[in-house]
Amino acid sequence: MDVLILQTLVLGAAHGQTIAHAIERGSDEVLQVEHGSLYPALHRLQNRGWIAAFWGMSENNRKARDYRLTPEGKRQLAARHDGRVYRTRNGASRGPGSGTKETRQHPPPRSRRRSIA
Numbered sequence: 001m002d003v004l005i006l007q008t009l010v011l012g013a014a015h016g017q018t019i020a021h022a023i024e025r026g027s028d029e030v031l032q033v034e035h036g037s038l039y040p041a042l043h044r045l046q047n048r049g050w051i052a053a054f055w056g057m058s059e060n061n062r063k064a065r066d067y068r069l070t071p072e073g074k075r076q077l078a079a080r081h082d083g084r085v086y087r088t089r090n091g092a093s094r095g096p097g098s099g100t101k102e103t104r105q106h107p108p109p110r111s112r113r114r115s116i117a
Helices: 002-009 016-026 035-048 071-081
Strands: 031-033 051-057 063-069 092-094 114-116
Touching: 002 016, 002 035, 002 051, 002 063, 002 071, 016 031, 016 035, 016 063, 031 035, 035 051, 035 063, 035 071, 063 071
Parallel strands: 031 114
Antiparallel strands: 051 063
């Protein structure tokens, strides 16, 4: 969950609901982000100094807490990406810096929608 949040905030500051929707859309609605796991993760990242929180206004002019990535959060995200292999939406996997994609077969998910704990 932490890496998904950090990746979402690379695009800019956002409030919790926007972060949850971005993660869900980015997974083609496979992942369902529950508030019971999102907000503890946001607080954990804030305590580590990887994100910062500030008060802003939501789309419907309500006071909302926005989160942004800190320089330390950017470093942590980059460090977590080093040396790992990632599965892309089309099933291809790649290693960071390789510049190539190799196709690997992955079994289909059991359920189309999963909750992140």
